[in-house]
Amino acid sequence: MAEPGGLLAAGASSALGPSRSPGAILWRRFLEHRLALGSLLVLACLSAAALAAPLIEAALGLDATLVDLFAAKLPPSPGHPLGTDELGRDLMLRLLYGGRVSLLVGLTAALGAAVIGTAVGLWAGYFGGAADALLMRLTDGVIALPLLPLLIVLAAIDLTKLGLPEALATSQDVSLYRIVILIVLVGWTTVARLVRGATLSMKTREFVRAARALGAGHGRIILVHILPNVVSPIIVATTLSIGNIILLESVLSFLGLGIQPPIASWGNMLTNAQELIWDAPALAIYPGLLIFATVIAFNFLGDGLQDALDPRAVE
Amino acid sequence: MLRYIAQRLAESAVVLLIMSFVIYGLIGLMPGDPIDLMINADPKLTAADAARLRALHGLDQPIWERYLTWLGGASRGNFGYSRIHAKPVLDILWPRLGNTVVLMGVSFALALALALPAGLLAALRPRSATDAAVNVIAFAGISVPPFWLAILLIIVFAVFLGWLPAGGMAPADAGILTRTEYLILPVATLSIATLGGILRFVRAAAMEALRQDYVRTARAKGLSERQVVLGHVLRNAMVPVVTILALNFGALFSGALITETMFGTLGMGKTIYDAILGNDFNLALVGLLLATLTTLLANLLADICYAWLDPRISYG
Numbered sequence: 281m282a283e284p285g286g287l288l289a290a291g292a293s294s295a296l297g298p299s300r301s302p303g304a305i306l307w308r309r310f311l312e313h314r315l316a317l318g319s320l321l322v323l324a325c326l327s328a329a330a331l332a333a334p335l336i337e338a339a340l341g342l343d344a345t346l347v348d349l350f351a352a353k354l355p356p357s358p359g360h361p362l363g364t365d366e367l368g369r370d371l372m373l374r375l376l377y378g379g380r381v382s383l384l385v386g387l388t389a390a391l392g393a394a395v396i397g398t399a400v401g402l403w404a405g406y407f408g409g410a411a412d413a414l415l416m417r418l419t420d421g422v423i424a425l426p427l428l429p430l431l432i433v434l435a436a437i438d439l440t441k442l443g444l445p446e447a448l449a450t451s452q453d454v455s456l457y458r459i460v461i462l463i464v465l466v467g468w469t470t471v472a473r474l475v476r477g478a479t480l481s482m483k484t485r486e487f488v489r490a491a492r493a494l495g496a497g498h499g500r501i502i503l504v505h506i507l508p509n510v511v512s513p514i515i516v517a518t519t520l521s522i523g524n525i526i527l528l529e530s531v532l533s534f535l536g537l538g539i540q541p542p543i544a545s546w547g548n549m550l551t552n553a554q555e556l557i558w559d560a561p562a563l564a565i566y567p568g569l570l571i572f573a574t575v576i577a578f579n580f581l582g583d584g585l586q587d588a589l590d591p592r593a594v595e
Numbered sequence: 596m597l598r599y600i601a602q603r604l605a606e607s608a609v610v611l612l613i614m615s616f617v618i619y620g621l622i623g624l625m626p627g628d629p630i631d632l633m634i635n636a637d638p639k640l641t642a643a644d645a646a647r648l649r650a651l652h653g654l655d656q657p658i659w660e661r662y663l664t665w666l667g668g669a670s671r672g673n674f675g676y677s678r679i680h681a682k683p684v685l686d687i688l689w690p691r692l693g694n695t696v697v698l699m700g701v702s703f704a705l706a707l708a709l710a711l712p713a714g715l716l717a718a719l720r721p722r723s724a725t726d727a728a729v730n731v732i733a734f735a736g737i738s739v740p741p742f743w744l745a746i747l748l749i750i751v752f753a754v755f756l757g758w759l760p761a762g763g764m765a766p767a768d769a770g771i772l773t774r775t776e777y778l779i780l781p782v783a784t785l786s787i788a789t790l791g792g793i794l795r796f797v798r799a800a801a802m803e804a805l806r807q808d809y810v811r812t813a814r815a816k817g818l819s820e821r822q823v824v825l826g827h828v829l830r831n832a833m834v835p836v837v838t839i840l841a842l843n844f845g846a847l848f849s850g851a852l853i854t855e856t857m858f859g860t861l862g863m864g865k866t867i868y869d870a871i872l873g874n875d876f877n878l879a880l881v882g883l884l885l886a887t888l889t890t891l892l893a894n895l896l897a898d899i900c901y902a903w904l905d906p907r908i909s910y911g
Contacts (some may be wrong), residue, residue, distance in 0.1 A: 421610065424894050426886045427763050428849030429867045433618070433883065436871050438626035457799075531853060535868065540747055550743060554857070555824075557750050564750065568743030576738035 309588040316376065316584020319577035324415060326574060330379035337373050345542060346375035353560045364557060365549070365563055375566060378544040381456070382574065385539070386526040389460045392520040393467035393525075400468065401475025402502055402510075402548050415476065419469040427466060434462055435537035455540040459532060463525050478510040512589040516582055523578035530571045546571045596902065603898065607891040611884070615669075618883050619662050622876050628654060632678065632874060675877035679870065684881045688866065692885065694764075696861035699851050701778065702785035706793055707840075710788070714797025715829065718805060729794060736791020741850055745784045745857035752780060762858035781858045788850045789843075796839045800832035807831070834904050841897025845890050863889075 300437040311317060329336075337344055340359070347367045354364040391545030404412040435458065439449035448454060482488060483506070492507050533547025541548055546567040553564035631646050634640050640648075649655050653664060668675070674684045717729035753761035765777040804810065805828055813823045852864025859865070863886055870879035 310837040424610075424845060424890060425614070426845045426852075426883075426890050428850040428852050429864070429871075429883055429886055430618075430621075432767065432868060433621045433625070434872055434877070435807045436626070437621065440625075441624045523738060527738070530740050531742060534740075535853075535856065536872070539679055547740075550746070553746050554749070557746060557754055561750050561754070564746050566741075568740055571743065572735075575740075576734055579734050579738050 282426070285298055286287070303527075306588050310361060313584035313587055316582040316587075319580040319584070322573060322577045323581065325385060326379060326570075326577075330376050330383060333373060333376035333380060336376065338370065339350065340370070340373070341372045342373060344377055344544075353556075353563070362566065363562065366552060366560065369561065370532055371566065374544045374549060375570060378546045379570060379574075381539055381543060381545040382526050382529060382547070382571070383591070385456070385460055385463070385529045385545075386522045386574075386578075388457055389463040389467060389525045389529075390518050390522045392460065392464040393521060394471050394514060396464065397468040397471025397473075398475050398507075398510075399515055401472040402479055404472070405476040405479025406502055406506065412476070415469075417471060419473050419495045422466055431462060431466065431528075431532060432535065432537055435459070435532055450541070452543065455538065456543065459529055459538050463528060467521060467525065470521065471514060474513045476519050477482035479506055482506045482509050516586045516589060519578060519585055523575040526578070527573065528573050549592055600895070600899065603895050605890075607895060610891060611888055614887050615666070615871070615884055616662055617644075618880055618887075619665060620658060622880050623661075624660060625660070625871070625874065625876070625879075627679075627874055629876065630654060662761055674881045677870070677878040678875045679873050679878065680875075681729065684878050686754065687878065688863065688882055691862050691866050692889075693799075694850075694860060694863060698778070698781055698860060699847055699860055702782045702789060702851075702854075703847060705782065705786045706789040709883055710790055710793040710797050711829070714794050715801050715824065715832075717794075717798045718801035718828075718832075719824070720892045721802070726798075729798065731796040733791045733798070736794065737789070738789055739788065741784060741788040741853045742857055744787060745780070745854060748780050748783055749857075763860055764859070781854045781860055784857070785847075785850050788854075789847060792843060792846075793836070793840065797835050799827055799830065800835045803835075804828045806829040830904070834901065837897055837900050837904060841894050841901075844893040844897070848886055848890060 305488075334345075342360075342362075347369060348364075349367065352364060352366055354360055356363045360372070362375070365371050365374060400415060404415040438448055439454065439458075477520050486502060488505050491501050496505070529538055529545065529548030530550075533545045534550050536548070536551060539548055543573035549567040550564060556563045603774035628649075629652065630645050630904065633648060646655075653661060656664075676682065677684045677687055680687050712727050713732075717723075717726040720726055732794055752759045754843045759780055760777055762780075763777065765774045809831075810823060810827050813827050818826070848864065851862060852868060855862040857867055863882060867879060867882040867886065869875070870882055
């Protein structure tokens, strides 16, 4: 005598064809999202080109930092595939080096915000209480304030007044660290809020209660039972935040408060664009085009991931 | 309702007070101080003179005491003078707040007027060509760097076509037509930058409303599609949209700062930016506080609209 459940399961699996692993299902759903797929391709090409910038520099026999005022604003030529900028530096190489900085800032800041946000969100959602109340107030506050003017003040702070050694505060790379820290500082709340919500709903599920009944400690429950179940929203939110971060970095750098020259970033390459639009509009167009393409690609990618990871959200 | 508004007003006042201390502290961390600027102006000042001046102006006091002194003055309406403009800061900020409100108001209204029908249309025909086009426009809107969008618009409409001024303010005695000319490019920039986010929320909210039982009921009882969409879908979709819009007011202000900087519009955003870069401590401080206050009030206003749109919400 066959068990009804067994029969049903056998029938169901034959009707659905060969079983697939969850990973394969996710991949198939992701493939259906053509915009996301195209975006992944674009981002891969851009990253590869940015990573290969020193190799391309060597192959062309150019120096990306060499200022030559006699070769300023040259039109494209075999020696300079996109021409030169207002100081005679090769535009294509500057764009690639700028891409390294923009992508680096986007990825590190998004990762930093995700780690802090996940930790805080898990803590607040799981333990609740005063920490939770404080978190919700803070996230409300960050959303409700005019962010850009406040970031401009933060970016203008004199680091030596905070007790940083003079040598570090005036070093060339400090603008890079500063902007990553600033963005993490305002960016973690989005992820924290998401993780908190997901944790709240996971906390009351049977498998968590079962784990607790079996004697699992809080640490084990959070890390082994809750965290793996809230990973999808974290991945989606982090991907979407990379685009926003690159946009914010470019705005601050453009306003002269982000990445400082001579380090190139797509944002600071446009700082002088307004004077250039009359005689060299290309210089004002390319960096912005790359920001736009990168940000929209990360947004499409995040959208595709959301559809793949959270099918209930799809209509 | 009145009690709720009073409570929210009190909360906003507390947030504003906290922010005033935070911003006061941050401004103090900016490079240099007012005495440094005096030293630059008079090379004969010795270090001892500078120390005496600092003591005279209370700059040697701990930050708490300086803040309380400032707060005391501010509560009597004394916000100090702007260094760049050599005028009381409020005299500078009030007219500029007006310019910013016009820019933000017109841009926001335009973005909303475009996003509402487009988002509804996309939600009514999911997966159609219209939906795909609206989706791509929305993503483009949220992904375009606003300062670069401004540059593109200037290149096309001011440099190549020469139809519109590339920036600046209309002369004070200009008529409404000239003023409008100066407003078109900034408004276009801010509208496009704002449009994408609104479009996505309208579409999502309309989708959600279309799934509800009351829409099926409305259709079943024979209402025309027009009555269903306008009376039931749109009205209910507006509730989440208004909340999100309120939360985006801070972002709208950030967008206005970029737009004003690009087009040289004399508004709050540009004033704050110039004040920070020009070490105009008083102006930066009060400007930032005024921007925070405006944002808090806009949030409050949106909450009230929320209650008005959705009678189920009561604030007992």
